[in-house]
Amino acid sequence: MELTDRKKKILRAVVERYIQTAEPIGSKALQEITGLNVSSATIRNELADLTDLGYLEQPHTSAGRIPSPKGYRLYVNELMEEQRLSLEETKQINDALHLKMRELDKVIDQAGRMVSQLTNYPAFALAGNPKRPTIKRFDLILVDSASFIAVVMTDGNLVKNKLFRLPTDLSEPQLQLLTTLLNTAFVGKTLDQLTPELMRVAEHAAGSSYGLISLVVSFAMEVLDSMENSAVYTAGASHILDHPEYQDVGKAQKLMAYLSEEQAIAHSLALPALNDDGAKILIGPENVAEELKDSSVVLASYDIGDGMKGVIGVVGPTRMDYAKVAAKLSYVADGLSKLFGAPELPPAGPDKEKEE
Amino acid sequence: MELTDRKKKILRAVVERYIQTAEPIGSKALQEITGLNVSSATIRNELADLTDLGYLEQPHTSAGRIPSPKGYRLYVNELMEEQRLSLEETKQINDALHLKMRELDKVIDQAGRMVSQLTNYPAFALAGNPKRPTIKRFDLILVDSASFIAVVMTDGNLVKNKLFRLPTDLSEPQLQLLTTLLNTAFVGKTLDQLTPELMRVAEHAAGSSYGLISLVVSFAMEVLDSMENSAVYTAGASHILDHPEYQDVGKAQKLMAYLSEEQAIAHSLALPALNDDGAKILIGPENVAEELKDSSVVLASYDIGDGMKGVIGVVGPTRMDYAKVAAKLSYVADGLSKLFGAPELPPAGPDKEKEE
DNA sequence: TTTAGCACTCTGAGATGATGAGTGCTAAAA
DNA sequence: TTTTAGCACTCATCATCTCAGAGTGCTAAA
Numbered sequence: 001m002e003l004t005d006r007k008k009k010i011l012r013a014v015v016e017r018y019i020q021t022a023e024p025i026g027s028k029a030l031q032e033i034t035g036l037n038v039s040s041a042t043i044r045n046e047l048a049d050l051t052d053l054g055y056l057e058q059p060h061t062s063a064g065r066i067p068s069p070k071g072y073r074l075y076v077n078e079l080m081e082e083q084r085l086s087l088e089e090t091k092q093i094n095d096a097l098h099l100k101m102r103e104l105d106k107v108i109d110q111a112g113r114m115v116s117q118l119t120n121y122p123a124f125a126l127a128g129n130p131k132r133p134t135i136k137r138f139d140l141i142l143v144d145s146a147s148f149i150a151v152v153m154t155d156g157n158l159v160k161n162k163l164f165r166l167p168t169d170l171s172e173p174q175l176q177l178l179t180t181l182l183n184t185a186f187v188g189k190t191l192d193q194l195t196p197e198l199m200r201v202a203e204h205a206a207g208s209s210y211g212l213i214s215l216v217v218s219f220a221m222e223v224l225d226s227m228e229n230s231a232v233y234t235a236g237a238s239h240i241l242d243h244p245e246y247q248d249v250g251k252a253q254k255l256m257a258y259l260s261e262e263q264a265i266a267h268s269l270a271l272p273a274l275n276d277d278g279a280k281i282l283i284g285p286e287n288v289a290e291e292l293k294d295s296s297v298v299l300a301s302y303d304i305g306d307g308m309k310g311v312i313g314v315v316g317p318t319r320m321d322y323a324k325v326a327a328k329l330s331y332v333a334d335g336l337s338k339l340f341g342a343p344e345l346p347p348a349g350p351d352k353e354k355e356e
Numbered sequence: 357m358e359l360t361d362r363k364k365k366i367l368r369a370v371v372e373r374y375i376q377t378a379e380p381i382g383s384k385a386l387q388e389i390t391g392l393n394v395s396s397a398t399i400r401n402e403l404a405d406l407t408d409l410g411y412l413e414q415p416h417t418s419a420g421r422i423p424s425p426k427g428y429r430l431y432v433n434e435l436m437e438e439q440r441l442s443l444e445e446t447k448q449i450n451d452a453l454h455l456k457m458r459e460l461d462k463v464i465d466q467a468g469r470m471v472s473q474l475t476n477y478p479a480f481a482l483a484g485n486p487k488r489p490t491i492k493r494f495d496l497i498l499v500d501s502a503s504f505i506a507v508v509m510t511d512g513n514l515v516k517n518k519l520f521r522l523p524t525d526l527s528e529p530q531l532q533l534l535t536t537l538l539n540t541a542f543v544g545k546t547l548d549q550l551t552p553e554l555m556r557v558a559e560h561a562a563g564s565s566y567g568l569i570s571l572v573v574s575f576a577m578e579v580l581d582s583m584e585n586s587a588v589y590t591a592g593a594s595h596i597l598d599h600p601e602y603q604d605v606g607k608a609q610k611l612m613a614y615l616s617e618e619q620a621i622a623h624s625l626a627l628p629a630l631n632d633d634g635a636k637i638l639i640g641p642e643n644v645a646e647e648l649k650d651s652s653v654v655l656a657s658y659d660i661g662d663g664m665k666g667v668i669g670v671v672g673p674t675r676m677d678y679a680k681v682a683a684k685l686s687y688v689a690d691g692l693s694k695l696f697g698a699p700e701l702p703p704a705g706p707d708k709e710k711e712e
Numbered sequence: 713t714t715t716a717g718c719a720c721t722c723t724g725a726g727a728t729g730a731t732g733a734g735t736g737c738t739a740a741a742a
Numbered sequence: 743t744t745t746t747a748g749c750a751c752t753c754a755t756c757a758t759c760t761c762a763g764a765g766t767g768c769t770a771a772a
Contacts, residue, residue: 024734026733026734026735027734027735028733028734038745038746039745039746039747040734040746041736041745041746041747041748042744042745042746044734044735044736045736045744045745047735048735048736058735059754060752060753060754061734061735061736061751061752061753062732062733062734062735062751062752062753062754063733063734063735063753063754064733064734064735103516103518137499139497139505141495141497141507143493143509149495149507149509149515151497151505151507151517153499153505153519157519159505159517159518159519160459160517161507161515161516161517162459162515163509163513163515235616236616237593237594237612238593238609238612238613238615238616241605241608241609241612242609246605247605249597249602249603249605249608252597252605253594253597253598256593256594256597257594259594260591260592260594380765382764382765382766383765383766384764384765394714394715395714395715395716396715396765397714397715397716397717398713398714398715400765400766400767401713401714401767403766404766404767414765414766415723416721416722416723417720417721417722417765417766417767418720418721418722418723418763418764418765418766419722419723419764419765419766420764420765420766
């Protein structure tokens, strides 16, 4: 059954007011802020209807009404107006995004922090890989006779390195041989395909430096493993204490403890949203995790390139300012997609008038 | 003026009991737990003395006594017995330390998390460099005609890399030339010494690929910069809510906000302790930071090698179990020093009976 | 120097009652 | 049929009060 326009208008007023004040709102106040030309008694009747329909709740008999999760859902789906960010806000985000950008990890971490600061809610961010990552190439760099650097590049264009210091000496040709060997034997393989048999074959081929094979390969396995179990970056957990719904320390503690369970966030919350476009809003009991049943989550996904995607999101009370948060989050997610999509570099020449 | 033995015994009992219960303790209870064969009235007299001397405090006229910061200090300096870790505890720490260990950053982060979990207090960890870092060598790896990997190694044996994708083509000889050029021009320089003039000279020498110089060098500058402004890893902030002194949300919030100010932790707290050996304990007002004036901090430093050191620490209420925390922290710090000090690798051959 | 005794202080937990916001219902008005 | 005014009723909140209990400081005797 569709709600009448008047009911919608009242519901919307309740939600928006409650988002601001965190206090139940009564018929008289609604009469004023809705601008409807009806008496408070009429509004009371409407409120009673909305309550029967499950859109509103009453903390106690003689308090005003607050939105129920169902009420928020209707609000988000139908009543909420898309929020435009102010110029100042977009500028702020752009500036932060174009700050120094190093490794993928750091960018994601930084983006999470920014979102948290921007929204005043705790935020999390992660990169997820829908395919199983594989190794794309190996390079070994001789540093001195007893140490070398292994550089491993994956098909997601992620590059990791590690410095190995050895108890024995090592020569350039030896390293060259190893590099060729590694590249022929292990490139294109997923974590599972790096079997002990494969290792044995390669080790055999490596002759006297067979021990190094397993060292470098186990480093490569670590890299692949860390890509599959994507790291989750959280930021701004202390913001939950800003909001009156978490003045009860017990509640705050539960939520904060959940936020530090990175794997829970990754698997039950973020990864399922990896392929949804736009902002996704999960209100109270819509959340799978028990700890989030009376909080809400807003998520947005972004493109990293090479088939990789990422998710960034915030957690807050159900009384969250969904319109604003969703707008900011989408904007940041778009910004990240663009950042990753853009060629790494501006055209080779910097802004100098030099010419050879 | 030295305290009498009896006074010390009483003070110690007050501190240890208060650490356990977080509640003021009165003369009668002390009479029992100290085992002193004197009446509660005598103890009352002693308590009055200790209070006059500033070692104890009274929350209100008719409550028991609690230790003052000065009391804790005396306890920590003279009365506290060194805590031995149980076998189980040392095993737990060892296991955690020998987990998969990738990059320096991750190890430090992981160690912080572990300490937090171990002590139930929020923890932080960082690496600090007493000298100004310099670049030790550059390597460029051609990936395909339009992209290459820059590998930068610093004198702290830290290796970082970055993948560059170019809008124009690139050849192996070109890259070789660049590598040589970078290594001759910029090795051994600190961040400050990478002047625009130096850049100009090198760019000139690079001929047509002069633009790449500035790209790689600015990456190197980022690396140096990130080493100077060492990252701080914090973990377990939610633990502060476990303790009754932070049931007041306002207090908890202030402390949590402070904990997320990484630079504050680094500069005013951790780095000054970089060269102290053993555990360092800062009680309440002994802390420089305003936000920590009624909390305590326990710190321990560890060796990373190559002159680099690191600090790991926890933050908690002044009513912290100093003995236990200091013991755990020292143990972890020692473990880290050993971990970093050990040659990266076991002897080249793994545990196989193969021989060529 | 120690102890017993006692008056005194102060907190914390209940109990009590007034206040006021807000409701639901009824009956009249539109 | 919908809207409105009127009114009795409910319930949280706040301030006030009392009371018990824990713990103290002081005095005078041991």
